[in-house]
Amino acid sequence: MNSNKIREQFINYFKKNKHKVFESSSLWPQDDPSVLLTIAGMQQFKPFFMGILNPEKELQSTSIASVQRCFRTSDIEEVGDKIHNTFFEMLGNFSFGQYFKDEAIKLAWNFLIKKLKINKKFLWTTYFKGEKGLKKDIETFEVWQKYIDGEKIIGFGKKENWWGPPGKTGPCGPSSEIHYDLTGQPCQKGNLCKPNCQCGRFIELWNLVFMQYHINSKGTLNKLPKNNIDTGLGLERLAMILQKKDNIFATDLFNDLVNTIIIDKSFGNSNDYEDVIRSRIAADHMKGSVFLLADNVYFSNKEQGYVLRKIFRRALDQYLHSNVNLENIVDSVCETYKKTYPHLIKKKQNILSSLQKELNAYKKVLEIDVNEIVSKINKLKHQTKRLALKGPSSRKLTAQEAFVIYSTYGLSPERLKRKGFTFDDESFKKLIIKHQQLSRDNTNNKFGGHGLNSKEWSNEDRQKIIRLHTATHLLHQALRDVLGLNVKQQGSDINPERLRFDFEHSEKLTDDEKQKIENIVNEKIKQNLPVTKKEMKYLDAIKDGALAFFKEKYPEIVNVYSVGQYSKELCGGPHVKNSGEIGSFKIISEKSSSSGIRRIKSIVK
Numbered sequence: 001m002n003s004n005k006i007r008e009q010f011i012n013y014f015k016k017n018k019h020k021v022f023e024s025s026s027l028w029p030q031d032d033p034s035v036l037l038t039i040a041g042m043q044q045f046k047p048f049f050m051g052i053l054n055p056e057k058e059l060q061s062t063s064i065a066s067v068q069r070c071f072r073t074s075d076i077e078e079v080g081d082k083i084h085n086t087f088f089e090m091l092g093n094f095s096f097g098q099y100f101k102d103e104a105i106k107l108a109w110n111f112l113i114k115k116l117k118i119n120k121k122f123l124w125t126t127y128f129k130g131e132k133g134l135k136k137d138i139e140t141f142e143v144w145q146k147y148i149d150g151e152k153i154i155g156f157g158k159k160e161n162w163w164g165p166p167g168k169t170g171p172c173g174p175s176s177e178i179h180y181d182l183t184g185q186p187c188q189k190g191n192l193c194k195p196n197c198q199c200g201r202f203i204e205l206w207n208l209v210f211m212q213y214h215i216n217s218k219g220t221l222n223k224l225p226k227n228n229i230d231t232g233l234g235l236e237r238l239a240m241i242l243q244k245k246d247n248i249f250a251t252d253l254f255n256d257l258v259n260t261i262i263i264d265k266s267f268g269n270s271n272d273y274e275d276v277i278r279s280r281i282a283a284d285h286m287k288g289s290v291f292l293l294a295d296n297v298y299f300s301n302k303e304q305g306y307v308l309r310k311i312f313r314r315a316l317d318q319y320l321h322s323n324v325n326l327e328n329i330v331d332s333v334c335e336t337y338k339k340t341y342p343h344l345i346k347k348k349q350n351i352l353s354s355l356q357k358e359l360n361a362y363k364k365v366l367e368i369d370v371n372e373i374v375s376k377i378n379k380l381k382h383q384t385k386r387l388a389l390k391g392p393s394s395r396k397l398t399a400q401e402a403f404v405i406y407s408t409y410g411l412s413p414e415r416l417k418r419k420g421f422t423f424d425d426e427s428f429k430k431l432i433i434k435h436q437q438l439s440r441d442n443t444n445n446k447f448g449g450h451g452l453n454s455k456e457w458s459n460e461d462r463q464k465i466i467r468l469h470t471a472t473h474l475l476h477q478a479l480r481d482v483l484g485l486n487v488k489q490q491g492s493d494i495n496p497e498r499l500r501f502d503f504e505h506s507e508k509l510t511d512d513e514k515q516k517i518e519n520i521v522n523e524k525i526k527q528n529l530p531v532t533k534k535e536m537k538y539l540d541a542i543k544d545g546a547l548a549f550f551k552e553k554y555p556e557i558v559n560v561y562s563v564g565q566y567s568k569e570l571c572g573g574p575h576v577k578n579s580g581e582i583g584s585f586k587i588i589s590e591k592s593s594s595s596g597i598r599r600i601k602s603i604v605k
């Protein structure tokens with residue numbers, strides 16, 4: 001069964017079983033600052049699990065199904081084996097207080113056995129056996145006994161059979177997994193060879209999560225208002241089984257891409273085992289890069305953009321040299337997914353040109369020669385008052401040195417290792433996290449107005465920044481009024497001279513659009529609207545329609561600034577008291593800042 005058919009079967013089955021079908025949300029979660037990327041189908045429905053939004057009112061249904069594109073960096077080191085990937089699709093069904101364990105298990109079982117005709121002798125299941133004050137999930141064990149022999153229903157602890165939340169806080173609960181027995185043969189462990197055995201006999205297929213709890217930032221577990229269901233079935237793994245392949249890369253979701261990569265003259269010999277692994281890593285990461293770019297992530301050294309840079313450069317690291325045929329790669333991904341994700345086709349040219357630019361940037365990095373790096377490191381060691389090392393021993397780096405090389409020259413940790421350098425991975429990762437935190441704080445400072453404390457600015461400058469800041473809020477709302485709700489903030493910077501605002505939008509603004517936006521802002525200024533501040537819970541604020549800079553991580557309690565009834569936005573302030581104080585507003589430039597992102601600069605007088 002090809003993968004288009006599998007998706008279709010899943011959707012039709014759940015439609016027949018009274019589920020409303022929802023489109024996949026973006027890989028870049030637009031209204032959930034607790035995570036960088038979408039890792040599960042449940043994410044776009046989080047407020048419904050938490051009882052914050054009413055599914056009947058907002059979704060006109062309490063039972064939902066979707067095919068969600070997901071991206072997980074947690075498995076990145078495993079990519080190259082038979083079953084792991086970073087980008088994948090999750091088939092999921094969700095219930096917000098509608099049905100629970102009994103029905104969820106029945107639905108899953110019947111789909112596999114009756115609809116897909118999978119032989120039940122290959123299926124095993126797991127349940128939560130209790131841990132640290134959390135009760136054994138005896139109900140689930142009992143329900144499974146209606147379908148499967150007791151010795152194939154195995155209990156595990158929290159590590160295996162508890163899911164969520166994605167991020168630090170949110171809904172979570174005990175889970176039950178359906179595993180497929182690939183070989184029917186126990187490994188040398190004999191009877192101890194069961195689901196979750198590392199021997200490769202079992203593959204986890206479907207995770208049924210019984211979302212009963214919410215965990216807050218202090219780690220306290222509270223019962224959710226309702227018992228919910230969140231399930232996730234991995235499309236690539238299901239395709240592997242239904243298409244009788246030995247690994248996910250041989251399914252129709254990967255086959256063409258892997259072949260494209262192997263045919264590329266800059267790749268190795270497809271028969272060599274090492275090269276097989278390299279072709280899989282390249283295929284997975286190239287596909288992930290295409291999908292991230294299609295969801296408007298752009299290359300950078302921070303957050304989502306850093307993930308994109310890392311996987312794309314890691315894909316390139318698999319090639320023998322850098323004459324990679326990116327056009328064939330993008331073509332292949334678009335061809336495979338065009339029916340399910342037509343947005344890829346629309347963005348194809350943008351994706352290709354972003355990849356090409358990043359490839360060129362990386363080529364420059366790769367041209368840096370080893371000797372030059374060694375001498376730079378030595379200089380660095382000298383600067384930090386450590387003895388300069390000579391010869392091969394200088395290839396032993398501290399994590400800090402590796403990080404400086406990475407952040408200054410863009411040489412990825414993988415490349416650095418390939419060039420024979422060694423350093424401590426864990427400390428390196430910690431530095432990356434610290435770096436991300438710092439850049440986040442800088443953004444907060446600039447935009448939250450704390451930049452006002454800068455010593456270089458006079459009182460007059462500060463007043464100007466405050467006026468520009470309120471004008472930015474009006475501009476944000478006016479952009480959405482004129483260009484549509486897909487306009488989303490991507491960044492902002494204010495100095496006494498001007499404001500700068502980056503936002504997601506694919507086309508150049510026409511003169512007419514710019515004029516309209518300018519008119520709206522000036523109109524709102526003239527109306528002398530009061531600017532007010534309210535403290536709210538983050539989720540209540542979003543529910544209330546407040547705009548947020550979704551790349552930002554917000555605390556649980558936030559400030560919401562409103563300009564009359566016109567604009568409402570999460571922000572640290574400060575702002576003017578009345579829009580009339582802004583003066584007159586003018587757009588001085590509008591241009592592209594990166595692929596799919598426009599940049600406006602404006603002044604106030």
Ligand code: SER
Pocket residue numbers: 039040041042092163207208209230231232233
């Ligand atoms: N959220 C669960 C998972 O990602 C089930 O969908 O495995």
